[in-house]
Amino acid sequence: FSFSPPSQRTHYASSSCLYSSPAVKENEQHENQQQQHSHSLLWEKTLEVAPDSYVNPAIDLAIRPPEKGGTGILAVDDVKKDTIVLCLPLEQVGMIDAASILDSAPEGEDAVFDMLNVMWNKGVASEKNKKKGEDTQEGERLAVLVGIIAHLQLTRYKDKTAWTATEVKEGHALEESRRLGLFLDAMPLLPQQPTPNNPLQHPFPTHFLYWDDDEIEQLLQGTMAQTKAREVRAGVGLVIREWSAAFLKEHSSMKQSEILNAIFSAFTAVLSRSFGDEAGRDLDGAGRMLVPLVDMLNHDSEEPNVSWQWHVGEGDEEKIKAGRGDIAVTTLKDVKKGEELYKCYGWRPAWDIASSYGFVPRLKKERWECSVIPLFPAVLDLAPDVIATPNQISNDETSLDLLLESNYGVLVKAVLAAVDAANEIEARQNTDSGSEIASKVKTDRPAQLDRLEVMSLFRPPPALTANDFPFARRQPCVVVGTKIGASDQITSSNQQYHREALKKVLPAYRAAASAIAQLRLNHKNGDSSSSIQASQMAMAAASLDKGTDWDEAALKLIRLGINDRIQTIKGDGKAASTWLAQSTTVRRLDEISLQHRQFRADMSSDIREAELNVLHTLYNELNTLA
Ligand SMILES: C[S@@+](CC[C@H](N)C(=O)[O-])C[C@H]1O[C@@H](n2cnc3c(N)ncnc32)[C@H](O)[C@@H]1O
Incomplete structure (x- = not known):
């Protein structure tokens, strides 16, 4: 794949148009150019605002043509095994987790945050009272994170596209959407209405959430992917019903279809980019979080050349628990100049990877x-x-x-x-x-x-x-x-x-x-x-x-x-x-x-x-x- 150094990099596509056609119509070009810069902007800005972050000079962001799979991270020089290539202090880089955003949301100010707070607390309470062998509430807590992303993205969209002050309400959502703006921009979102000249295009067309019902039924007939896709789609349907009143209240000036689009794309973002919280900070490690830059690493389960881990000094356990550790990416083997860095998203069968990440890994050995x-x-x-x-x-x-x-x-x-x-x-x-x-x-x-x-x-x-x-x-x-x-x-x-x-x-x-x-x-x-x-x-x-x-x-x-x-x-x-x-x-x-x-x-x-x-x-x- 092509890679050019940062100064003269050609910006192709962000994950939001990973799979869309490279032949972009002229009237869409301006809009896409805005998106095309999102990952590089995020990369540069994140490192700028996080003085304690570290990027090994042997790696850089790779932005490839959409047909080659979107963003990744590339070795621009040889790197030896066991080298730390990226280390990010979570506290500085603007990671997103449900608990920290909900904790600081003032009660009674925002119907969406209030609703998500209730859902979160219910999940936490049932987790605590959970009997052995019962299902975890991971699905619900993942949904809360989705709700937060969708809410912040809609707020950001109004803020960026200069809606009137009454439509863009001052408050926690606006503050957070500005603080996390570049990260939100790098996730798939499609709030606009389709028009004859600008048909609505799916931000993530391979993800099961964007398949038609007959595609799920006909193409996946009998596979485990079909069961999984039905489950995910039914789950999304349920939360949308539950959330609609609060979202319509907070975003009354937006069309219902725009709100639906935001919730759908937030689901794909969380399913395809979130991490399990291995620090156990969030009850048994079941909470999920989004971390910029680390989420640009692509997957290879057979021959991953990097892995990520919490990086803390001795006695720093308390720091991790409070979500203040560093996340570090280390090479698992010698990596040659020009090779992409791949981590393993965990051992997961094809149908399972497909239902979270919208692709099927090819079997090499x-x-x-x-x-x-x-x-x-x-x-x-x-x-x-x-x-x-x-x-x-x-x-x-x-x-x-x-x-x-x-x-x-x-x-x-x-x-x-x-x-x-x-x-x-x-x-x-x-x-x-x-x-x-x-x-x-x-x-x-x-x-x-x-x-x-x-x-x-x-x-x-x-x-x-x-x-x-x-x-x-x-x-x-x-x-x-x-x-x-x-x-x-x-x-x-x-x-x-x-x-x-x-x-x-x-x-x-x-x-x-x-x-x-x-x-x-x-x-x-x-x-x-x-x-x-x-x-x-x-x-x-x-x-x-x-x-x-x-x-x-x-x-x-x-x-x-x-x-x-x-x-x-x-x-x-x-x-x-x-x-x-x-x-x-x-x-x-x-x-x-x-x-x-x-x-x-x-x-x-x-x-x-x-x-x-x-x-x-x-x-x-x-x-x-x-
Ligand atoms: C955590 S993100 C990785 C960064 C992503 N490529 C981007 O452009 O932002 C996960 C997404 O990357 C893509 N991806 C990751 N590994 C891949 C692979 N081996 N083959 C194809 N797509 C992959 C999938 O779209 C997946 O949902």
Whole structure:
């Protein structure tokens, strides 16, 4: 990519038009030029106002043409391993976190801050009273940060575009939006109304929040990305409803669509640029914050060459807790002149990176990926004769399926309890025998995959019973991850990872097999209302129930489940091309919209491919196990 020194740098695009067409119309050029300077301005100004900041002379900001991925940080000279290349004192650089901005907001002055304060305090209170195993309130606190950004950006927009004094109210929002102005400018925002000459363009067209509903449904059909995208979009819908009164009050002179745009783009900014607060300052480290400059580092999970950490002297823990530490970026290896600096945003599978960051990392050699396998796949195919005579099958299938459906909560809890029991036994056995290989895999595996997670996907109603089930139902799935390679080559260490991944989820399938057996039995005995006995499932999962060989049933369930997933994800493999073809024939879209569609179609293929890769890999391994 091109890089020119600061004095004569060509300013291309900020993240706000990362993916938009390089062919800018003339009447948009002035506006874009303003945006084009935003990252460099921010870079220079941040360092100027933060006298204790440090930038190694061997690095500089790289602003590249939009098609090359926007801003990044470049080594302009060789840098040795373990060198600090950037160190920023949080106190001086204008970082944004919810707590500090809300703490200084005077009560009763501003309806948006008041509302966000209530939401924040509710989150904090429930976090404190949280029982073990309950979900954290991270989503809500992330939303509060979004609300703050949207509010400050709208205020900044009015302030910058010279609205009248009555429309730009003096107060905390105006002060903060001026203090953080350049940082806010470097985030995506699109408050203007579309006009025939200036169509509304998405500030971040690859982000799921900007896909159309039919794109989510058609292109992502069956993938985990679809579930995640639906969740994020539903969450945004909920907060918008909750926030609309306060936002309309504070920004009464703005159009509703402008407020909506600001909230949407603030969501993409927070999802794609915020950090977890590792200092634990904000209750268990669940709070998020935005830090300028450090947020210009792009992602590489396979070969990151830098990492960031809190930088404090001995005895400075109190400083970190109060959000006054330095954030330091250090090289992990020797970096050559001209190379870009990449950090790893954390181990996250393709669908997850896509839903936060709006891109799918390309696989260069091997990486951790995950997919889900249904716990109760195609239950009805298992052995219908056990529950009914052939001519009763369709009715009885329906009722057995209903039984699974109505026992959903109990089932999932029982499966998790069963897995805990099995893990305890395994842990005891491991301490006795001290398995070296197992412990190597344990330390290498990303923490997310070391715990078993059950999540819900939606599945369409079965064909036979569509009339009885005109609604999509939840399907409990187990998250399974393994290391996959860019090629088909399976190294022996990879094989070990696949095997461990299957071993990890086996207890869940033992429990599921036991549950299905119990439900069938109840059903056969005419007792369709009894719930499943968790204790029995736990015994089956841990193979304490010596009388039954649940392993065979469990392996069969996994195999069926993997097949089920492969068919669902593959089933719509043609969707992207059909859908793209419609763009020109049916929809007659303009060039930019077509380009965005192409981005989305490509992303969806990458997401599908990553999930299918995991599933095929595990299926092959299952065959060697059996
Ligand atoms: C924290 S920002 C990094 C700076 C960003 N490039 C910018 O222009 O401001 C994260 C965003 O950068 C882009 N990004 C980061 N790593 C990337 C990669 N490996 N490939 C493509 N885009 C990437 C994505 O748009 C992502 O949402």
